[in-house]
Amino acid sequence: MADACSPGDGTPLWPEPHLVSPMHSGSPPAGKTVLPASKTVLNVGCGYRLRQKLHRHFHGREWREIRLDLDPAVEPDILCSIIDMSPVASASVDAIWSSHNLEHLQRHEVPLALAEFIRVLKPHGLLLLTLPDLRQVAQFVAEDRLEDQAYMSLSGPITPLDMIFGHTASLAHGNPFMAHRTGFTARTLHKVLIEAGFAEITLRQGGSFDLWATAYKPTPSGVKG
Secondary structure, three states: OOOOOOOOOOOOOOOOOHHOOOOOOOOOOOOOOOOOOOEEEEEEEOOOOOHHOOOOOOOOOEEEEEEEEOOOHHHEEOOHHHHOOOOOOOOOEEEEEEEEHHHHOOOOHHHHHHHHHHEEEEEEEEEEEEEEEEEHHHHHHHHOOOOOOOEEOOOEEEHHHHHHOOOHHHHOOHHHHHHHOOOOOOHHHHHHHHHOOEEEEEEEEEEEEEEEEEEEEOOOOOOOO
């Protein structure tokens, strides 16, 4: 369920060096063999098949995308909820890309989703996620700007009201998947990631009222990552 409130370009304003892999474009040099994808990224809450929905870190030829969503209308590869990803085998993916998903869950469901993320990731697998930063949103609300445009997304202007409760226009058109049921600040997001068992957690504030986080599944003792 790709969120209409997502800025939509799939690129944070803080590209960390360890997250940026070489970009490939055009045909390979003469005499070079294109190797098959060697890594798998699970795009949870993938939404419709738009390239900008997948973060640029995963655009290299070494990555194979698997699309997972709860909404059958977006024709995902795997149809299920992120709180029960039983169709996905344990320790089977190298990375998870989650763009504006956790806020659609009830607060008590968040640990269930993060536990599923941990389960399906390989040791030292990467979780890259982004979602609304309620601390930034609250500043707009405190200025009595609840329904003022905060930024422009692919779905049109986004207001603090949209970021708190879900995209108003999508909900009005009968799409219940766009409702927001919980929210996060940097501190609370860090807390739930720690409690879920993630390690090497890094958080940054984005430029569109968003938070960005990277986190890794710990590697068992005695096993090289």
